[in-house]
Amino acid sequence: MSSPSSTPLFSGGVQKYAWVDLGKGVCMILVVLLHVSHWFERDISHGAVGPWIHLSDFLTPLRMPLFFFISGFLATRAIRRPLRETKARTVGLYYLYIVWTLVAALRRIVLFAAGQSAWPTFIDVASGLFFPTLFWYIWALGAYFLVTKALMGVLGKNSDLALIPVFVLAAVAPFISDWSRELLQPRMDGIELGSIAANLAWFYFGVHGTTAWLAIMRKASKPKLFVFTGVYFAVYAAGFGLGVLTEVKVILAPIAIMAAAQWLSLARTTTRASRILQAVGSLTLPVYILHFFALSAAGTLIMVSGLVPVLQKNLGVSGAIVPPALTALIVWSTYKVGRIAMRAPARWMMAAPAWMLRPGHNASHRIS
Known part of the structure; x- marks a missing residue:
């Protein structure tokens, strides 16, 4: 039997668990690996699918569900405070979304000048600012916070009942994704409504399942890790063999989360590899x-x-x-640049101005 790995560090009265950054670091590296693998398939192999694409697809039910579960876990206290005191999680995030979506639009214009992209119209850019596109993860964190707070306000003590419809929404997310991603392409990046629908449940569960999660971690064991991992492999193989892999991913996600709970609790957080993952996890937004x-x-x-x-x-x-090597290089370089960008005067690139967040926590408040 093990207990959740924790670090005796406190910030604003909130205990900081080492497994939080460890889990987030793993998820962020998997995100970068996914995008690098797609780049290699598109620009180098021209459609020939490599091993890292298969691995990324295999880990899809873990990658973002775990990240947003941890984000919900971290929001448990903040979500019970008045909105005026939590602007870093709403206004601050939307500020970042606008800034970087506009930068992405400028990039599209540069690509248009080079003959590599269509011209983004004013309506395209405005739609990209309103709907979740390339930086949908930032958009999602703010939206999930507001939706969860609203549901808790309406349902009160029965707010856990909303887990049923949000998981139903996750089940139909693939169909939403097929429809929404092509709305702005090729002039802008696709609208990621499917991704938004798929991961709300995990943020919501992160807020409501804090006690259960910590209890699961306290009872973590290697046999349970092997069992959940084995079940995951079996369900994935069955879904793949029957041609219903997309449909069973909503079933695979909770199995992956349970396996992650075992691993995160059992992991040695003081090794060099763990410390690297924790460092990345502490700076996921810039990366x-x-x-x-x-x-x-x-x-x-x-x-x-x-x-x-x-x-x-x-x-x-x-x-x-190439994909893992380039992933490592990109994660390392963006982490280094991100640390610099988090300091003044470049801080406006990674955090909303303090005046925008008043009254409440300043821009350095942890939001993911």
Whole structure:
């Protein structure tokens, strides 16, 4: 039997668990690996699917559900305070979403000038500012906070009953995704309403399941880890074999969350690898935002350097090596740049101005 790994550090009276940053760090690295793998498939292998795409697909039920569960876990106290005291989680996040969506729109204009993208109209950009697009993760954190707070306010002590409809929403998310992603393409990035629908349940459960989660972690064991991992493999294999993998992912997610609870509780948080993951997990916002631009820059550099034909000569080797190597480089570089950007005078790029958040917590309040 084990107990949840924790660090005796307190910030604003809230205990900081080491597994929180560990879990978030794993999720963020998996996000970067997913995008790098898609880039390799699109620009290098031209459709030949490599092993890292398969791994990313295999871990889809874990990657964002775990991240948003942890985000809900961290919001448990804040969500019970008045909105005026939690502007960092609403106004502050939407500020960041607007800033970086406008930067992405400028990038689209540059690509248009280079003949690589369609011209984004004013309506396209305005729609991208209102709906969740490229930086949907930032949009989602603020929206989930407001939706959860509203449901808790309406339902009161029975707010846990809303878990039923939000999980139903997660079940139909793939159908929403197929419809919404093409609404603004190719002029802007697609609208990610499917992703929003799929992950609300996990944020909501993170807020309501704090006690249950910590109890599960206290009773974590290696046999349970092996059992949940085995069940995950079995259900995934069955879904794949029957051609209903998309449909069973909503079933796979809770199994993955249970396996993650075992691993996060049993993990040694003092090893070098764990500390690296925790460092990334403590700075997920800058890594998430900047990795899109880092990947674009790296892809352009590889294209103009003449390395593409070299990589294409042996896709088996390059497909196995390049995605994880480039992922590590991007995570490391965005983490370093992110630490710099979090300091004045570049802080406006990663946090809303303090005056925008008054009254309440300042821009340094932890929001994810």
